[in-house]
Amino acid sequence: MVGAAAAALACHAPASISTGDAGAGAGAGAEEATPTPTCVDTLDARLAEAHTLYPGPLRTAVVDATFLYVDVDRSPFFDDAVALAPRVLAALRNGRIAPHPLCPVTVYVFGSRARFEQHCSDHRYVPDGTRNWGVWDPLRRDVVVDLSGGRAHVPTTAHELTHVVMLADFEAPRWFRECVGTLYEAPVFPRDGDIAGEDNWRYGALRTAVAAHDPRAHLGALFGMSDLAFRGDSASTSALNEAMARATCQWLDERGALWPFYRAWRDARADAGDLDGVAAFRRIRGQTPAEADPDWRAWVLRRGG
Amino acid sequence: MSDDPKRSPSEAWQALEKGALRDEGERVAKLGNEELDASLAARGVDPEAARRRGAELAAKLLAQRAAGAAQPATQPDGKVVPIAAARARRARPAALTWLVAAAAAAAVLGGGGAAYVALNTPEPAPTTPVPTVPSAPPGPPPEVLAKQEADTLRGRAATECGATHWAACLSSLRQAGKLDPQGAAARPVARMQAKAARALLHEELDAKGGSVEARTLPAKLAAGFTTALAEHRGQAVTLACAPGAEPQPLCGWLAAALTRAGWVVTRPRLKAPVTVDGQVVHATRVLVAPDADDATQSAADALADALEGALLRTSGPDEAPAGSGSPLTLVVGPQ
Numbered sequence: 001m002v003g004a005a006a007a008a009l010a011c012h013a014p015a016s017i018s019t020g021d022a023g024a025g026a027g028a029g030a031e032e033a034t035p036t037p038t039c040v041d042t043l044d045a046r047l048a049e050a051h052t053l054y055p056g057p058l059r060t061a062v063v064d065a066t067f068l069y070v071d072v073d074r075s076p077f078f079d080d081a082v083a084l085a086p087r088v089l090a091a092l093r094n095g096r097i098a099p100h101p102l103c104p105v106t107v108y109v110f111g112s113r114a115r116f117e118q119h120c121s122d123h124r125y126v127p128d129g130t131r132n133w134g135v136w137d138p139l140r141r142d143v144v145v146d147l148s149g150g151r152a153h154v155p156t157t158a159h160e161l162t163h164v165v166m167l168a169d170f171e172a173p174r175w176f177r178e179c180v181g182t183l184y185e186a187p188v189f190p191r192d193g194d195i196a197g198e199d200n201w202r203y204g205a206l207r208t209a210v211a212a213h214d215p216r217a218h219l220g221a222l223f224g225m226s227d228l229a230f231r232g233d234s235a236s237t238s239a240l241n242e243a244m245a246r247a248t249c250q251w252l253d254e255r256g257a258l259w260p261f262y263r264a265w266r267d268a269r270a271d272a273g274d275l276d277g278v279a280a281f282r283r284i285r286g287q288t289p290a291e292a293d294p295d296w297r298a299w300v301l302r303r304g305g
Numbered sequence: 306m307s308d309d310p311k312r313s314p315s316e317a318w319q320a321l322e323k324g325a326l327r328d329e330g331e332r333v334a335k336l337g338n339e340e341l342d343a344s345l346a347a348r349g350v351d352p353e354a355a356r357r358r359g360a361e362l363a364a365k366l367l368a369q370r371a372a373g374a375a376q377p378a379t380q381p382d383g384k385v386v387p388i389a390a391a392r393a394r395r396a397r398p399a400a401l402t403w404l405v406a407a408a409a410a411a412a413v414l415g416g417g418g419a420a421y422v423a424l425n426t427p428e429p430a431p432t433t434p435v436p437t438v439p440s441a442p443p444g445p446p447p448e449v450l451a452k453q454e455a456d457t458l459r460g461r462a463a464t465e466c467g468a469t470h471w472a473a474c475l476s477s478l479r480q481a482g483k484l485d486p487q488g489a490a491a492r493p494v495a496r497m498q499a500k501a502a503r504a505l506l507h508e509e510l511d512a513k514g515g516s517v518e519a520r521t522l523p524a525k526l527a528a529g530f531t532t533a534l535a536e537h538r539g540q541a542v543t544l545a546c547a548p549g550a551e552p553q554p555l556c557g558w559l560a561a562a563l564t565r566a567g568w569v570v571t572r573p574r575l576k577a578p579v580t581v582d583g584q585v586v587h588a589t590r591v592l593v594a595p596d597a598d599d600a601t602q603s604a605a606d607a608l609a610d611a612l613e614g615a616l617l618r619t620s621g622p623d624e625a626p627a628g629s630g631s632p633l634t635l636v637v638g639p640q
Contacts, residue, residue, distance in 0.1 A: 114525055121526055121614050124506060127514055128618065130640070134513035139506065156513055163511045177511055185513060201516060227508065228469070234587040235517045235640035242514060 017082060018062045039103035043068050046106045053119075064089055066102045067143075067161070072119075075111030077147045080154045088158045088184065091195035092165050096259050100168040107143040107157065116146040129235035136163040159185035170266040174227040175245050176277065180262070182246035183253065186305075197250050199305035205236075206243035210300045216240060219296040220289040222248060224276035251299050260284045455485035459494060466497055471505035492602055496622065499606065503613065519551050520640060522558040526615045531566045533611040537604040538567030543631040547578035547586075547638045555617075556637050571631075579636045581626060586638040591621035597632040605633055 043062060050058060050070045059071035059078065063085040071078040093099040110116035120126075125135045125144065134145040134156040143160040147153050162181045166172070172180075183197035190196060209217035216237070222230075222244055230245075232238040252258040261277075261284045268274035282288050462477035478498045482489035489495065522530070534540075542563060546556035556572070563570050578585045581592075589612055593605035605622040612619040612635075625634060 114523065117523060117526060117616060121529060121616055124503065124613050125510060125512065126507065126613050126616055126618055127512060129514040130518045130520055131515045131616075132512045133515055136511040137506075138509050138511070159513045160511070174511075181511060182513070205517070231507075238514060239517050 017086060038101070041104065043104045046104050050106060050108075067105050067107050067164075069107045069109060072108055072110050073112045073115050075109050075147050077111070077151055077154050078109050080151060081107075081109050081145070081147065081157045084154055084157060085161060087189055087192075088161050088187065088195065089165065091189065091193055092162060092184075094193040096195075096262070097162075097165050098169045099165075102164065102168055103141060105141045105143060105164055107145065107160075109157075110144070110146050111148055113146060113148040116144065116148065119144055128231050128238040134160045136160045138163075138167055155185050155187050158187050170262070170269070172266070172269070173225070173230070173277075175222045175225050175230045175241065176265075178230070178242055179222075179245040179249040180258075182242060183249040183258075196253060197246070199250075199303045200246075201305050202239075202243040202246050203300065203303040203305040205239060206247060206300055207303060209240055210297050214240075217244060218290075219244075219248060219293040223278050223281065223289050247296070247300050247303070251296055254299075255285075257284050451484040452488060455481040455488050458484070459488070462497065462501075466501050469504070471501045471508060474501045475505060492599075492606075496606060499610070517640065520555045520617065522555065522562065522615055522617075527558060527562045530611045530615045531562045533614060534563065534566035534568060534604075534607055537600070537607055539569065540567075540601065540604040541569045541571070541631075541633065542604075542608070543634045544570050544572045545575060545579050545634055545636045546572065548575055549639060551640055552637050559635070559637065578638050581623075581636075586636045587640065588618035588620070588638060590623065590636045590638070591619065592625035592629060592634040592636060593622045594625045594629065594632045601632045608633070608635060 043065075046068050047060065050060070050068070054070070054072050059074070061069040061078075061082045063069060063082060067085060069078070069082050069085070075081075108119060110119065120132065120135065123137065123140075123142075123144075125132060125137065132146070133149070133153060134143070136143050143157070143164065145153075145156045145160060147156070159181045162184050163177060166177060166180055182202065184195060186198050186200035188196050188198050206217065217240060222241070225241070230238075230241050232241055249258055252261055261280055264283055265274060265277045265280035268280055274280050278288060281292075285292055458477045458481035462474045462481065465471075465474035465477060475498070478489070478494070478501065481494075482498075489498070544556060544560055544563070546552050560570050560572055580586065581590070591605050591609045591612070593602060597605070602622075609619055609621050625631070
């Protein structure tokens with residue numbers, strides 16, 4: 001049974017985990033769910049929905065009284081995914097993304113590629129490129145992750161959790177959401193409460209594009225890019241934009257500029273200003289993205305992954 | 306998930322509960338008002354104002370219904386007109402506005418700009434003398450008024466969809482569907498609604514994509530694809546595949562799955578990718594001739610939905626360019 005009372009609105013108390021192996025109808029704890037005007041449902045309702053989708057015994061865990069983790073098909077890495085969540089959430093809330101109360105979220109963890117694909121098919125989670133490894137659906141407030149690739153894919157959950165907490169703080173353009181989200185899909189934790197991203201597989205194609213002076217591959221390209229353009233009309237464009245976004249956040253983070261930039265841009269946009277982020281970038285870096293491009297390109301060419 | 310008693314999927318989404326669009330319709334219908342409000346607010350549409358509009362509309366209709374029982378149909382100059390003539394006059398603008406709304410929707414679906422013509426076109430003045438009768442006919446039937454308002458909302462939705470304001474478009478269509486469920490079943494409206502629902506979902510999703518690999522059609526998804534399309538057995542389709550090492554195997558799988566569904570597949574050998582309006586078509590796109598019969602139009606909707614169910618990025622159904630020569634074409638472009 002899901003131990004944490006299904007609080008419909010969880011604040012940023014220290015991250016916690018409770019686990020259960022609930023059958024359908026077992027309920028989500030003895031305490032009554034607390035309805036609030038903000039959230040459309042509760043962890044109890046989400047547990048019931050998970051049982052409707054996937055009948056039978058279902059291993060679950062609740063993190064932070066907000067995230068209902070569901071082990072759909074006995075993934076061997078379910079526990080790893082659950083254990084990662086509090087570290088990620090604590091680090092994101094530690095001087096990075098401002099903590100806000102969150103409505104419940106279901107995190108469906110799949111160990112089988114076929115089951116993951118069927119779930120995505122049922123919900124029409126169509127990838128921009130060739131395939132998805134994880135999805136955050138803010139309309140349903142569902143996260144879906146495919147861990148069939150092994151333990152190395154567990155941090156996909158960090159990518160998606162970042163989207164969840166960021167959405168509550170900053171309604172950013174897609175490129176910047178992916179900038180931050182992709183950074184933590186390959187996370188390192190230098191110390192408790194700290195998090196950084198390290199080089200990953202996305203940089204192979206980006207290095208090639210930058211080395212070839214592909215006109216699409218430069219730092220200034222992202223600033224002001226529409227959500228539609230960021231998705232691109234082809235898989236290669238979509239992948240290149242994702243890689244550029246990740247490289248931008250990692251490059252900024254290594255210079256201690258990511259979170260000052262984040263806050264500056266978030267606050268400006270909250271006042272309907274700085275739509276493209278250039279002013280915030282200039283304020284934090286003392287130069288425009290175009291002026292910073294040579295440094296960024298050189299940095300990209302030194303990346304591993 | 307959400308259990309919002311305010312929403313009424315069966316009422317507002319009647320059209321989408323048919324055939325191959327059913328799953329998507331159910332999925333979007335399950336969005337609670339709060340979720341849709343959040344999307345509206347994020348796009349600068351005031352959900353409260355939208356609700357207020359709806360309430361005002363309802364009040365207006367109720368008032369008109371009440372007034373209609375006692376109010377004679379009169380000309381501005383006070384002349385009393387016969388019931389049949391009055392009804393005919395009222396019916397004309399409704400038909401006109403519906404056609405304009407449908408045309409605007411078709412323009413959007415065709416990929417062009419939404420040329421939404423103002424729906425409040427002045428009514429034409431009667432051209433023949435109207436004899437007076439000493440009767441007191443009823444006012445406009447509420448269903449006619451509701452349909453007029455629904456048409457106006459659908460025209461607005463066409464503009465909103467044309468501007469890719471998907472949440473606002475869906476909201477307008479939902480309101481229209483509540484006023485005029487029958488009109489929601491009309492193909493241009495149902496197609497616009499399905500397109501907006503798909504686009505909204507795609508717009509909102511944040512996904513972790515993988516590296517670029519050749520597209521595949523996994524066996525289980527292929528089986529679902531075939532099952533979804535078997536209802537349209539006998540449908541002819543042209544499979545226009547871009548040349549190259551990547552699209553061709555995918556085309557082979559799609560051709561096999563379509564054939565298993567009983568479709569009649571023609572697969573011309575192309576030397577270059579298909580272009581529409583000078584742009585190479587990437588991913589997949591469903592094109593249907595505007596004068597195609599109803600079965601083909603229905604199959605086109607089902608095909609677009611089944612492709613998404615197979616997790617293949619898809620656009621359409623869109624209007625086929627003039628001279629394309631095939632009632633229904635599935636374009637498979639490069640990735």
